Amino acid sequence: MTANPFLDTDRVRGTLYAEAGRLTQRTTALARAKTAGRHPAAVIAELAADGPRGTVLDIGCGRGTTTVALAERLDPPKLIAFDQSAALLTDAQRRLAGRMGVRYMRGDFHAIALPDASVAVAAAAFCLYHSPEPTAVIAEIARCLAPGGLSITVTKSADSYAELDDVIAASGLDPEAPDRPSLYETFHSHNQADIVGTHLDVREIIHDEQRFRFTDADHIAAYAATNPRYQLACDERGIAERLRQTVGNGPLETASTVTYVVAARR
Ligand SMILES: C[S@@+](CC[C@H](N)C(=O)[O-])C[C@H]1O[C@@H](n2cnc3c(N)ncnc32)[C@H](O)[C@@H]1O
DSSP: OOOOOOOHHHHIIITTTTTHHHHHHHHHHHHHHHSOOOOOHHHHHHHHTTTTTSSSEEETTTHHHHHHHHHHHHHOOEEEESSSSSSHHHHHHTTTTOOEEEEEEETTTSOOSTTTTTEEEEESOOOOGSSOOHHHHHHHHHHHHHEEEEEEEEOOTTTTTHHHHHHHTTSSSSSTTGOOTTTTTOTTTHHHHHHHHTEEEEEEEEEEEEEEOOSSSSHHHHHHHHHHTOOOOSSSHHHHHHHHHHHOOOOOOEEEEEEEEEEOOO
């Protein structure tokens, strides 16, 4: 096992995304806590609207949140939802049921089985930090893009949710939580544009500060139990109980910067 669970292939293909429940719980807990910041799927769809019309590719589509926004905003002739998790692709398919022109493609983003220059707009949201070498994925995106094609990549700041790490450590649940490398270490807000720039022309960089307020210990536990950064010996109920006994019942405020890089094929 590597020190960073987001780079551990077995965990990424297994416990993290082999079924949709864990990702759904994490994103639901975060969405419930959010007090400021734009909705990433809406921002991506808005940025994508400036690209040429043609095939749209959503890389690492997960449960299809961005795919749905792209479908609604662009109504492209062909929309490809791409992910390596069969379970998440099935969930995306359910959410896009009835939409014409959507194709679901299972694969590894290091080797996208699409022809050269076949894609007008490619989006990759909150997934390239699962690559030990995101430059290789950017090369794949550049290969797939048609002349004039647009790439939109999105990630988070390396210090995202640091206040949560501190609370988890202070409670004694995982004293080393703040000392571990960031989950986003290979592709984060401050190296993303340089990595994208290795194979594409960077046109725009947008940093959006997102703020969160976890209302109480149960809310913190619902998120922490699904975050692989933490090494926790108890279940969600036990986490909440321990937090209440040690650091109190919340609330807890934290932040993350979401960064969008828009780039074009050279
Ligand atoms: C945090 S989810 C993001 C989902 C979606 N883009 C969103 O914004 O909601 C990360 C996704 O990346 C996918 N993923 C991770 N490594 C991958 C790889 N090597 N190839 C393709 N997909 C991958 C996972 O299966 C998961 O669906």
